[in-house]
Amino acid sequence: MVGEATVILVTDAVVLPATSVLWALKAFEDKVASGKNLALVTQATDLSEKLNTGSSSAEVLVSLAETPGHHTTAWLAEASKILRPGGTLIIQEPICRTQNPPPELNPKRWKSGAIHTEANLQMNLLLAGFMHLTTCEALDGVGSSAIFSQEGLESGLSVDGSALQPLLIKAKKPEWETGSSFTLNKSPSPYVPEEISRNEAQVVCSSADGTDIAQSILGLKVNGAASLQIPVSEIEADELVDEDALLTEEDLAKPLPMPVDGDDCEVGKSGRKACKNCTCGRAELEEKGSLTAEQLQNPQSACGNCGLGDAFRCSGCPYRGLPRFKLGEKISLPGALLTADV
Amino acid sequence: MMMEHRRILVLYASQTGNAQDVAERIGREALRRHYHPVVLSLSSYEPHWLPNENMVIFVTSTTGQGDPPDAFKSFWKFMLQRSLTNKWLEGVQYGLFGLGDSGYQKYNVVAKKLDRRLLDLGAKFIVLKGLGDDQHPLGYEAALDPWLDSLWLALGEHIPFPSGFSDVETENACLNQLDPPKYRIIYYPNETSRLYGASADFHINLRDIWDEHEKARTMVESASGPLPVSLVCGSESYGHVRHQPIFSRVLCNVRLTEEDHEQDVRHIEFDLRGSGVQYSPGDVIGMMPIQNAKTVEDFLKRCDLDPDVFVSVESTGMVFPSSGGNNVNIGEMSPVRIRSFVESVMDVDSASPRRYLFEVMSHFAKAEHEKERLQYFSSPEGRDDLYRYNQRERRTLLEILQDFPSVQLPLEWLLQLAPRLQPRYFSISSSLKLHPNEAHITVAVVSWITPYKRKKTGLCSSWLSRLQPKQDVIPIWMTRGTFKHPPASVPLILVGPGTGCAPFHAFVEERVAIAATEPVAPVLFFFGCRKQAKDYLYKEFWLSCTKEDGIMSDKMGGGFVVAFSRDQPHKIYVQHKILEEREKIWNLLSSGGSVFVAGSANKMPEDVASAFKDVILREKKCSEVSAASFMKQFERLGRYNVEVWS
Numbered sequence: 004m005v006g007e008a009t010v011i012l013v014t015d016a017v018v019l020p021a022t023s024v025l026w027a028l029k030a031f032e033d034k035v036a037s038g039k040n041l042a043l044v045t046q047a048t049d050l051s052e053k054l055n056t057g058s059s060s061a062e063v064l065v066s067l068a069e070t071p072g073h074h075t076t077a078w079l080a081e082a083s084k085i086l087r088p089g090g091t092l093i094i095q096e097p098i099c100r101t102q103n104p105p106p107e108l109n110p111k112r113w114k115s116g117a118i119h120t121e122a123n124l125q126m127n128l129l130l131a132g133f134m135h136l137t138t139c140e141a142l143d144g145v146g147s148s149a150i151f152s153q154e155g156l157e158s159g160l161s162v163d164g165s166a167l168q169p170l171l172i173k174a175k176k177p178e179w180e181t182g183s184s185f186t187l188n189k190s191p192s193p194y195v196p197e198e199i200s201r202n203e204a205q206v207v208c209s210s211a212d213g214t215d216i217a218q219s220i221l222g223l224k225v226n227g228a229a230s231l232q233i234p235v236s237e238i239e240a241d242e243l244v245d246e247d248a249l250l251t252e253e254d255l256a257k258p259l260p261m262p263v264d265g266d267d268c269e270v271g272k273s274g275r276k277a278c279k280n281c282t283c284g285r286a287e288l289e290e291k292g293s294l295t296a297e298q299l300q301n302p303q304s305a306c307g308n309c310g311l312g313d314a315f316r317c318s319g320c321p322y323r324g325l326p327r328f329k330l331g332e333k334i335s336l337p338g339a340l341l342t343a344d345v
Numbered sequence: 346m347m348m349e350h351r352r353i354l355v356l357y358a359s360q361t362g363n364a365q366d367v368a369e370r371i372g373r374e375a376l377r378r379h380y381h382p383v384v385l386s387l388s389s390y391e392p393h394w395l396p397n398e399n400m401v402i403f404v405t406s407t408t409g410q411g412d413p414p415d416a417f418k419s420f421w422k423f424m425l426q427r428s429l430t431n432k433w434l435e436g437v438q439y440g441l442f443g444l445g446d447s448g449y450q451k452y453n454v455v456a457k458k459l460d461r462r463l464l465d466l467g468a469k470f471i472v473l474k475g476l477g478d479d480q481h482p483l484g485y486e487a488a489l490d491p492w493l494d495s496l497w498l499a500l501g502e503h504i505p506f507p508s509g510f511s512d513v514e515t516e517n518a519c520l521n522q523l524d525p526p527k528y529r530i531i532y533y534p535n536e537t538s539r540l541y542g543a544s545a546d547f548h549i550n551l552r553d554i555w556d557e558h559e560k561a562r563t564m565v566e567s568a569s570g571p572l573p574v575s576l577v578c579g580s581e582s583y584g585h586v587r588h589q590p591i592f593s594r595v596l597c598n599v600r601l602t603e604e605d606h607e608q609d610v611r612h613i614e615f616d617l618r619g620s621g622v623q624y625s626p627g628d629v630i631g632m633m634p635i636q637n638a639k640t641v642e643d644f645l646k647r648c649d650l651d652p653d654v655f656v657s658v659e660s661t662g663m664v665f666p667s668s669g670g671n672n673v674n675i676g677e678m679s680p681v682r683i684r685s686f687v688e689s690v691m692d693v694d695s696a697s698p699r700r701y702l703f704e705v706m707s708h709f710a711k712a713e714h715e716k717e718r719l720q721y722f723s724s725p726e727g728r729d730d731l732y733r734y735n736q737r738e739r740r741t742l743l744e745i746l747q748d749f750p751s752v753q754l755p756l757e758w759l760l761q762l763a764p765r766l767q768p769r770y771f772s773i774s775s776s777l778k779l780h781p782n783e784a785h786i787t788v789a790v791v792s793w794i795t796p797y798k799r800k801k802t803g804l805c806s807s808w809l810s811r812l813q814p815k816q817d818v819i820p821i822w823m824t825r826g827t828f829k830h831p832p833a834s835v836p837l838i839l840v841g842p843g844t845g846c847a848p849f850h851a852f853v854e855e856r857v858a859i860a861a862t863e864p865v866a867p868v869l870f871f872f873g874c875r876k877q878a879k880d881y882l883y884k885e886f887w888l889s890c891t892k893e894d895g896i897m898s899d900k901m902g903g904g905f906v907v908a909f910s911r912d913q914p915h916k917i918y919v920q921h922k923i924l925e926e927r928e929k930i931w932n933l934l935s936s937g938g939s940v941f942v943a944g945s946a947n948k949m950p951e952d953v954a955s956a957f958k959d960v961i962l963r964e965k966k967c968s969e970v971s972a973a974s975f976m977k978q979f980e981r982l983g984r985y986n987v988e989v990w991s
Contacts, residue, residue, distance in 0.1 A: 122835075122937030129978050130965070136982065177974075243425040247977075249461040250454060312748040313797065314718060314734055324797030327748065 008042035009034045010063040011085070015048050015070055023067060023142060034062055048073075061085050067142065068096045071167060072117035074124060079131035086176045092133060095141055095171040098124065121170060133174035135245075141169040294321050299334050350399065351504055355384045357404040358417035358455075362765060363444050365569075366699065367477075367489060368404045371496075373524045378497065380504070388416035392423040398437050400471075400504065402496070405459060406444040410827070410987065411451025421455075424462055434468035438503060440496050441470065442489065446479040449989075450951055453478075471499040483732050486700060490725060523708040528568055528757045529661045533680045536655035551592060555820050558633075558689035559588055561681045565690050565760065568660040584622035587631060587768060590820035591620040595812045596783065606879040609790040610844065611810050614775075615821060618782045626851035627828035629770045630786055632821045633689065634805035636766070640694045641687055644743050648759060652684035658760065683756070691763035694741040695804035700731060702745070702762040705754070712751035719749065738795045769805040772826060772943070772988075774850040778858030784823070787847040787882065827988040828941060833859045836866040836938035838930055840953050842873030842908070842919050845944025846882055848988070852941075853886075856896050867903030868896045869926070869933055873919040875911045904929055919949070920956040930957075931964035939984040950989050957985070 010031045012024065027041060035041040064082055068074060074094050082092055099118050119127075121138070128136055298321065308315040312327040328334045353375055357368035368384050375382035387405075395401070406414050413421055441463070443456020453476045460474045475492030477485025583589045596614040615630070645652050657680040687693065700723060707719035721727040722734070734740060742763050746752065754762070775785035790810045791803030812819070830852050831837070837856075839849045849870060856865050872887065874880045887905050890897040897903040906922045923930065934940075942953050954976065961972040979985040 120937060125982060126935055126937070129975060132971070134974065134978060136978070238422060238426060242427055243422065244427055244462075246421075246425055246458055246462075249458045249465075254454070254457045311714075313738070313740075314722075314745075314748045315714075318733070324795075324799050 009040040009061060010065070011042045011044065011061050012065045012067070013044040013047045014067045015046065015073055016067070017046055019043070019045055019067065026142060027065060031063055060087055061090060062087060063091045063093070065093045066095070068094070071097045071099070072119050074119070074127060075117075076127045076130045079127055079133070083131055083133070083176055088176055089178045090176045092128075092174045092176065093171065094124070094128075094174075095169050096124065097167045098170045099167060118167070124170065124172060128172065128174050132177065134177055135173075135175040137173050139171045139173060141171040298322075299336070301331060302328055302334055304330055351379065352381045352383065352399065353500070353504075354398050354401045355382055355404065356387050356390055356401060357384070358387045358406065358414045358420075359404075360406050360408055360414040361767070363485070364404045364406045364414070366701075367442060367444065367485070368402075369527075370489075370701065371402055371404070371493070374493065374497070376524070377522055378500075379506075380500070386416050387420045390420070392420050396434055396437060400500070401437060401439045401468075403439060403441045403456075403459060403463075404444070405441075405455050407446075407451065407453050407455040411449070411454045413455045417455070421459075424459075424466075429466055431465060432467045434463065434466040437463075437468040438471050439463055439468050440472045440474075440499070442475040442477065442492055444477045444479075444485050448480050448947060450954070452476075471503055472496050482737070483728060484736065486728075490728075523705065525661060526755075526757045527661060527761045528565075528658050530755075530757050530760075531657045531659070531680075533655040533657070536680055551818055551820075555590070555592075557681055557685045560678060561685040561689050563588075564658050564678055564681065565686070568658050584620055585823055587633070587822055590632075590822045591617060591622055592818050593617060593620075593784075593821050595814050595817045595819070598810070598812050598814050601787070601882050602880040603878065606876070608880060609792075609810060610880065610882060611788045611790065612774075613786050613788060613809060613812065614780075615784045615786075615819075616782065617784055622823060623777065624773060624784065624823040626773070626776055626830040626855045627826050627848055628823050629772050629826040630784060630821050631768050631770050631824050632805070632819060633766065633768050634808050635819075636688060636693060636695075636804065640743060641684075644687060644691075644693045644746075645684070647743065647746050648756075649753060650683050650687070650756065652682060652687070654683050655680040656683055656686075656756070657681070658686075658757075686760065690766060691742070691759065692766040692804075693763065694743045696741070696764035696767075697736055697739050698742050698745065698762055698764055700728075700735075702742070703731065703735075705758055705762060706745075706749060706752045709754055709758075710749060710752045715749045715751050719752075733796075738797055738799065739801055770824070770826075772848040772851070773823070774847040776851050776854035776858060779854045784821075785850075787844050787850070789844045828943070828986055830855060831939055833863065833865040836902070836933040836936055837868045838871075838933055838938055838940045839868060840871045840919055840923070840940070840942040840944075842871075842944050842949065843880075844882075845942075845949075845989075846872055848943050849941070850883055850886070853890060853896065857890065860896060865896055866936075866938075867898075867901045867933070869904040869906075869929060870897055871906050871908070871919045871922055871926075873908040873910060873922075875909065877907075877909050877912055881907070902929075902933070918952065920952040923953065923956040924959055927960040927964055930960050934984075940979070940986065942985075942987045942989075944989060950987050954985075954987075 010027060012019075012027050014023075024041075024043060028035060028037075031041070064086055066074065066082065073096050079092075079094075086092060096119060099120050125136055302309065302322065304310060304322075306317070307330075308317070309320055309322045310328045310330050313323060316323055322328075322334075325334060325336070355368045355371050355375070357364045359365040359368075365386070372382040372384040405417060408414065441456060441460050443453045443459075445453030445456065447453075456474060456476060460470070464470070472492070472495045475488050477488045479485065481487045584591045593615040596616050597612070598614075599612045601610045601612050602608055657678060703719050704723035707716050707723060710716035710719055722731040735745070746754075771786040771788060773784050774787045775783060777783075788806050788809050790806040792801065792807070794800055826848065828848055833856060837852065839852065841847070841849045853868060853870070856868060859865050868890075870887065872882075874882065887897070889895065891903075891905045892898060894901055895903075897905040904926065906919075906926060908917045908919050908922045910916050910918055940957065942950055944950075958972050958976050961967070961975050962969065965972070965975070967975075976985065
């Protein structure tokens with residue numbers, strides 16, 4: 004029976020409040036066929052024995068844990084096997100909000116022997132291969148109750164539960180299985196819905212990338228018109244296409260480095276200088292470019308342009324870099340040029 | 346309207362003004378070709394009007410981290426809505442030009458994403474997207490010029506020419522026309538200076554001068570386009586925006602590197618007493634550099650400007666009839682002296698102007714050989730020579746005007762063509778917890794020799810290096826940087842070679858202060874410099890944190906690793922050290938650690954990212970693809986942060 008389910012709701016608690024089931028029924032309305040394809044498993048500490056599901060079959064796996072430290076990397080890896088590629092995982096677990104749990108929360112009290120923080124859970128999810136992690140509001144009535152059960156109160160934990168609080172994270176299993184292949188299609192983009200007429204009542208959201216729970220929770224979206232009037236600041240993050248998915252592999256490749264113009268060798272920040280074994284001819288040019296004292300005293304110019312300034316000088320001009328001067332008049336070097344050629 | 350079909354909407358998203366320059370150039374050239382361009386910033390255009398357009402040209406920049414300019418964010422969010430169908434932009438034709446820098450990993454991604462998204466939504470392009478690259482020797486114009494040629498060709502095919510004009514004639518006419526200027530100057534000959542009143546209080550004069558400079562800047566900004574959001578601010582922005590700076594005394598200005606080391610790196614401390622302004626580690630200080638007084642005088646003389654004449658500036662509005670224009674009533678702004686415009690708006694002797702300056706100058710050259718040369722520089726044939734003369738030499742506006750003495754540009758053109766004086770930002774390297782009422786920065790003085798052997802220095806960094814402690818007071822403001830220092834319970838892995846260590850100096854000081862009263866998570870810091878004996882910035886401080894129970898001590902699970910690149914024949918950089926410490930890195934990451942990388946651009950961020958990916962590969966024993974996806978997720982979760990500057 005579980006094997007046919009598209010949505011599996013699993014918990015390590017013995018008892019799960021009906022509100023959770025009702026939430027799942029509503030949230031995944033389109034997948035559960037009025038409850039036929041929704042499976043509920045309780046007292047599940049580890050997945051493999053309790054659920055003999057075929058692997059890679061479930062679309063959504065929801066795990067509501069009341070034990071801290073429940074979702075280990077190993078557990079999450081098992082969960083990944085159950086989900087089909089592109090499937091969605093939702094986990095809820097009581098976590099410790101501060102990095103270092105206060106002493107009264109002794110991890111050893113729980114079967115798992117550990118207490119997770121938000122960062123731990125993120126890490127475990129990433130290590131198990133999940134992507135697109137988002138944190139959401141926890142479901143009420145699950146997870147929090149056990150801590151503050153008889154056991155909890157006896158140990159002296161405060162009822163307001165400021166140290167341990169349930170956290171809900173949504174994640175996606177990547178589209179690809181190892182070894183799978185798919186063709187690259189340029190158009191149409193899987194992220195853009197086809198335009199539909201008003202007569203067809205359908206959920207306007209893409210199906211190629213699997214389910215999107217937020218979409219379902221928020222209800223049906225009308226084709227186009229309504230959303231255009233919403234002020235941008237109120238648009239939820241879930242309503243947006245993943246912009247990074249707009250880029251292809253070739254987009255992300257860096258452009259080829261510029262071919263270096265022979266005349267343009269930059270040798271460090273100090274500017275161009277001919278290399279020791281120069282082959283491009285720059286060394287000769289530099290030799291020609293150096294001025295004699297004679298030239299500084301009585302500058303002459305065959306072309307007549309040298310005195311007009313850099314804008315008019317040709318590339319081989321020995322006076323390059325000097326300010327304007329009059330022919331025959333001594334050139335005074337500005338201070339800036341009297342630095343040694345390092 | 347009969348001419349409606351000749352309307353072209355040009356939308357730009359500009360961060361530093363480059364995209365706006367390109368958009369305005371497109372507008373000018375469109376006008377010459379008898380189109381009706383409307384040039385608007387994306388921040389003043391409602392996205393839901395888009396489906397009604399016939400022809401749109403987008404010009405957008407990508408910032409260093411692959412982010413869109415602020416003006417674009419809201420528009421982009423709208424465009425990403427899932428509910429927009431693939432026919433939403435049916436009938437809309439577009440062209441797209443992107444400005445980016447291939448020195449960064451996410452080269453021109455904003456333009457690429459926009460292009461794809463427009464196609465997905467049903468729009469059709471009339472030319473392939475153009476991508477301008479700052480890394481190209483000629484800058485983005487190298488890609489812009491050929492792209493514009495193909496744009497005009499394509500537009501000519503899609504929008505038929507009005508009868509009576511031939512395209513050949515129009516093309517020829519384009520080359521010789523002087524466009525109408527962007528600004529109009531209004532002179533107030535009877536206004537006199539109230540600035541230097543009876544009070545000889547040095548401090549008040551400073552504030553008055555600043556106020557006048559701000560007025561000049563604001564006037565020009567509002568005449569240039571829609572008012573940026575930041576100009577509208579309340580009292581809570583005191584000390585956090587340019588318009589309400591803190592007038593801070595310099596407390597200390599010390600050279601950190603050895604005197605004989607090629608680079609001069611400064612540690613400068615500012616006094617915040619009395620301002621009540623707070624900042625956090627990761628924040629930056631903003632400031633406007635002051636230009637050299639003699640240079641300003643030379644410029645005023647060269648341009649034959651009377652500095653004490655009062656003027657006001659407004660948009661001519663003639664060029665782009667429906668452009669943003671004035672949002673501020675010019676009548677409310679009292680006139681300002683010409684001197685203030687030159688000092689605070691125009692960068693006269695540091696940044697290089699663009700090719701358009703040379704084109705306009707050619708219309709004002711009285712000497713024939715100068716006119717010819719200027720026309721040559723503005724032509725496609727002269728592009729390479731222009732590059733050698735202008736961009737590569739970092740030729741300044743003053744230098745260019747001195748090289749073409751027969752050119753006399755009117756004030757409105759000077760205002761339009763001078764590079765805009767830009768504020769500079771520096772990471773704060775101190776923590777208020779250890780230094781109450783102070784803010785420190787770490788500045789490397791920029792200096793280099795041009796290919797023609799002229800010595801050049803950075804405007805702001807060399808001005809800062811000359812500030813006198815206990816005497817000089819300068820206006821500064823604090824603003825958020827890219828980094829946010831995480832809570833003390835998060836382990837940190839920091840990579841900051843050279844002046845990249847500045848924000849991390851703040852992080853570590855903050856943690857040291859917190860550690861006095863509560864437990865803090867450890868820090869693993871990778872620093873790099875050239876020589877241990879010459880430019881080992883803040884050596885004593887880093888080492889003090891590695892002792893005993895310090896936050897960078899081995900005992901506490903932290904670490905401090907230095908790469909000296911030039912102390913041995915082969916180069917050793919931070920990325921090499923990162924790989925060596927992979928076990929420690931993996932441990933810290935697994936316990937919730939975050940990574941921060943800061944420093945100069947070029948290859949460092951890329952090499953460091955590659956090193957981290959290798960660490961993941963080896964410690965997790967997974968595939969390349971898996972490691973890459975891991976890194977991407979980390980970035981998304983805010984656990985891998987990069988801030989680089991050029």
